[in-house]
Amino acid sequence: MGVSTSRPEPGVAVVTVDFPPVNALPVRGWYDLADAVRAAGRDPGIRCVVLAAAGRGFNAGVDIKELQRDTAEGGHAALIGANRGCAEAFSAVYECEVPVVAAVHGHCLGGGIGLAGNADAIVASDDASFGLPELDRGALGAATHLARLVPQHLMRALYYTSRTATADELRAHGSVWQVVPRARLRDTAVELACEIARKDGALLRLAKAAINGIDPVDVRRSYRFEQGFTFEANLSGVADRIRDTFGTETGQGAGKP
Incomplete structure (x- = not known):
């Protein structure tokens, strides 16, 4: 359980997140993920990073139960x-010195959108779904990143309704590179990373900086800026009321502040 890094192929690092049961990360987990991605990007032998997850889904955001305990x-x-x-964590993905490929399976919610939305490329399994259920979780945020995945009006509709979009729908919008069966997800993401990693490492780093620029x-x-409104929701008591309702109904909290 936690965040681990492996090197399945020359020039490629795979950073894997594993926080059962749904990859709703505690505070420490976000920092550990940021550290792992930054470390991989700084490694002169790495030319592409794959961000992946174990378990039922890619990411379910923040562990709401941790927030509830603290608020209590x-x-x-x-x-x-x-x-x-x-x-x-989001910045570590975006600012990673080399390209980052997100390998997304199952649910990609809340903070998962922040990670995938800041990646350079996304490979998804055919069971992947993407969304921001923030308004149902007493939180706000990551519309910045959802807007990198879908057009503006669709982003707003998804945000206000808490609905999700499928991997195929995102591929139609050009934000998902490839959709594959879950059993092939890791291999397909690594294959793309290997193709990228065959480029000159110094030039890749310049290209990443140039594209971000x-x-x-x-x-x-x-x-x-978005997070400021999350604080307002919490200070006003609105967030606690919604989180308490969500926790009672589901028994498992996940979102993105």
Whole structure:
């Protein structure tokens, strides 16, 4: 359980997240993920990183139960930690010195959208679904990243309804590179990473920096702007009311502050 890194092929690092049962990450998990991605990108022998997950789904966001425990004790440390940890993990993917391929299976929700949306390429299994159920979880955020995956009006409709989009739908919008059966997901993502890794390492790093430099949206700034409204929702008590209802109905909390 946790975050691990492997090297299945020359020049390729696979960072795997494993937080059963649904990969809803605690505060420490977000920081560990950020550290692992940054370390892989700094390694001069690595030319592409694959971000993958074990278990039932790619990512279910923040562990709401951790937030609820902290709130019950009258504190906001977990909320602040989750906000900062998510921002660090998302930024680590976006700012990784080499390209990042997200291998997405099952659910990709909340914080999962932040990770996949900041990746350079996405390979998804045919059972993958993408969405931001934030309004059902007492949270806000990551519209910045969903807007990198679907057109503006679809992003807004998905956000307001908490509905999800399939991997095939995202492929039709051009944001998913390939959709494959789950059994082939890891191999397909590594194959793409190997194709990228055959390029010159120094030039790849320059290319990543250049492409980020021409991005029309500052993803770090826009995401931090969104997070301010999450704090407002928490301070007003709205977030706690919704999270308590969600936890009672499902028994498992996950979202993205």
